[in-house]
Amino acid sequence: xxxxxxxxxxxxxxxxxxxxxxxxxxxxxxxxxxxxxxxxxxxxxxxxxxxxxxxxxxxxxxxxxxxxxxxxxxxxxxxxxxxxxxxxxxxxxxxxxxxxxxxxxxxxxxxxxxxxxxxxxxxxxxxxxxxxxxxxxxxxxxxxxxxxxxxxxxxxxxxxxxxxxxxxxxxxxxxxxxxxxxxxxxxxxxxxxxxxxxxxxxxxxxxxxxxxxxxxxxxxxxxxxxxxxxxxxxxxxxxxxxxxxxxxxxxxxxxxxxxxxxxxxxxxxxxx
Amino acid sequence: xxxxxxxxxxxxxxxxxxxxxxxxxxxxxxxxxxxxxxxxxxxxxxxxxxxxxxxxxxxxxxxxxxxxxxxxxxxxxxxxxxxxxxxxxxxxxxxxxxxxxxxxxxxxxxxxxxxxxxxxxxxxxxxxxxxxxxxxxxxxxxxxxxxxxxxxxxxxxxxxxxxxxxxxxxxxxxxxxxxxxxxxxxxxxxxxxxxxxxxxxxxxxxxxxxxxxxxxxxxxxxxxxxxxxxxxxxxxxxxxxxxxxxxxxxxxxxxxxx
Numbered sequence: 001x002x003x004x005x006x007x008x009x010x011x012x013x014x015x016x017x018x019x020x021x022x023x024x025x026x027x028x029x030x031x032x033x034x035x036x037x038x039x040x041x042x043x044x045x046x047x048x049x050x051x052x053x054x055x056x057x058x059x060x061x062x063x064x065x066x067x068x069x070x071x072x073x074x075x076x077x078x079x080x081x082x083x084x085x086x087x088x089x090x091x092x093x094x095x096x097x098x099x100x101x102x103x104x105x106x107x108x109x110x111x112x113x114x115x116x117x118x119x120x121x122x123x124x125x126x127x128x129x130x131x132x133x134x135x136x137x138x139x140x141x142x143x144x145x146x147x148x149x150x151x152x153x154x155x156x157x158x159x160x161x162x163x164x165x166x167x168x169x170x171x172x173x174x175x176x177x178x179x180x181x182x183x184x185x186x187x188x189x190x191x192x193x194x195x196x197x198x199x200x201x202x203x204x205x206x207x208x209x210x211x212x213x214x215x216x217x218x219x220x221x222x223x224x225x226x227x228x229x230x231x232x233x234x235x236x237x238x239x240x241x242x243x244x245x246x247x248x249x250x251x252x253x254x255x256x257x258x259x260x261x262x263x264x265x266x267x268x269x270x271x272x
Numbered sequence: 273x274x275x276x277x278x279x280x281x282x283x284x285x286x287x288x289x290x291x292x293x294x295x296x297x298x299x300x301x302x303x304x305x306x307x308x309x310x311x312x313x314x315x316x317x318x319x320x321x322x323x324x325x326x327x328x329x330x331x332x333x334x335x336x337x338x339x340x341x342x343x344x345x346x347x348x349x350x351x352x353x354x355x356x357x358x359x360x361x362x363x364x365x366x367x368x369x370x371x372x373x374x375x376x377x378x379x380x381x382x383x384x385x386x387x388x389x390x391x392x393x394x395x396x397x398x399x400x401x402x403x404x405x406x407x408x409x410x411x412x413x414x415x416x417x418x419x420x421x422x423x424x425x426x427x428x429x430x431x432x433x434x435x436x437x438x439x440x441x442x443x444x445x446x447x448x449x450x451x452x453x454x455x456x457x458x459x460x461x462x463x464x465x466x467x468x469x470x471x472x473x474x475x476x477x478x479x480x481x482x483x484x485x486x487x488x489x490x491x492x493x494x495x496x497x498x499x500x501x502x503x504x505x506x507x508x509x510x511x512x513x514x515x516x517x518x519x520x521x522x523x524x525x526x527x528x529x530x
Contacts, residue, residue, distance in 0.1 A: 069431070069435060070434075070435075071431050071434075088434075089431065089434035089435040090435065090437065091435065091436060091437030093435060094435060094436070095431065095432065095435040097428055097431075097432065099428060101426065101428040101429050101431075101432045103429065103433075103446070103447065103450070104527035104530070105450040105451075105453075105525075105527055106446075114433070114436050114438075114446070115436035115437050118433070118436060118437050118438040118439070118442050118446070119437045146526070146527060147527075148527055148530035162432075162436070163435075163436070166436055166437065
């Protein structure tokens with residue numbers, strides 16, 4: 001296990017931004033149907049990291065993210081952000097779901113400005129943020145439309161803009177591109193990288209696509225089958241060079257393919 | 273026929289209506305059916321014109337229509353507003369649901385006319401018992417619709433709002449309420465159908481005005497022309513009420529089904 005020391009150092013280090021300590025989740029705990037979803041898990045990462053979690057479906061990766069979002073209290077252990085224990089959802093942690101979960105009764109602009117409006121920011125600042133983020137995701141011209149008038153890819157871009165307009169320190173993404181076609185998906189991966197480089201927020205990104213995880217993350221966390229536990233943490237170099245080189249050229253490169261196969265083997269080895 | 277149906281369905285509808293009117297004209301003009309039972313088209317027309325010009329028993333036709341619509345508007349309006357508010361509270365709070373559910377579940381399947389007798393004993397035969405009756409007809413339907421609307425709100429949208437920093441009150445106002453609006457409107461359309469049918473029956477049982485009373489009273493004098501004109505009017509008003517609500521629904525809940 002060559003990467004075990006890395007995990008341990010980070011977990012122990014004081015500058016870890018996000019920290020899971022022995023976090024476990026059992027659905028229906030205390031009943032006869034108690035189903036363990038997540039084995040006690042330790043994971044920590046630093047500010048500015050782009051952490052991708054991959055694993056087979058039902059491996060508890062979404063469960064892990066939900067404890068960080070504050071939607072699901074862990075059965076055991078604790079989750080903290082910046083040293084403060086998570087006790088519920090909050091605007092410091094933006095969330096993007098697989099289904100965009102937009103508000104169809106609000107215009108594109110009102111969706112993007114939802115967070116700042118609810119938090120009562122000054123109107124001029126609300127307007128500035130809406131314009132900035134809608135321009136960033138290429139939806140400024142659609143600001144007066146409604147979400148149902150947008151394509152799937154545009155809806156997902158709006159969901160990202162809505163989360164980012166709050167300028168959260170942490171962005172949690174649960175298979176955000178899972179429902180998109182391959183072409184749109186790669187475009188979105190590039191755009192997400194561009195935003196991450198510009199703003200430098202910390203990202204936790206859940207996916208079942210190994211290709212996506214290896215391309216996007218500064219680190220790939222591989223999880224086992226249910227009840228999920230972390231199999232291995234692998235640093236990935238491509239997030240740092242993305243934007244300088246074309247996405248197709250990165251993904252066709254020998255070093256990319258080698259790392260992708262390494263992760264795939266881990267997942268397959270687990271399954272077989 | 274197949275091709276005609278695909279391209280111009282309204283022509284087929286028109287043909288269907290024309291055929292029925294023609295059969296009616298032939299049956300009555302030839303004397304095969306007595307005009308005491310069924311007036312000829314011409315007699316119906318002049319009977320309807322007479323109602324429009326002279327009104328019926330002290331009230332103009334407009335006054336009869338207006339009185340009926342006023343009863344619907346007040347009973348349905350208050351019943352739907354209070355029912356919706358109650359349903360929203362029931363959807364949000366299991367305690368309020370447990371408190372109110374037995375009465376709602378008792379009232380909902382109960383035919384309204386069953387308790388009209390009691391309302392007449394309590395309130396006499398004026399406007400009050402009719403409006404209370406319509407209020408009670410609208411209330412449970414809209415309460416159940418609003419409650420289910422609140423319960424069916426997408427948990428992910430609520431989570432999204434929470435993680436964007438919305439408070440509980442803001443989530444209710446900006447997520448739960450608009451999300452329940454679709455079901456509230458479906459309930460309102462169901463409810464106006466029930467309210468309207470109840471109104472016509474109530475006017476027949478206890479009343480001296482309104483469009484329902486008009487056809488019952490005209491029937492006593494075998495004025496089948498007035499009765500049929502009245503029935504056509506009741507049908508048109510019913511369609512108008514439903515279409516009005518449908519139009520409002522499409523405007524307000526414009527995102528539904530998209």
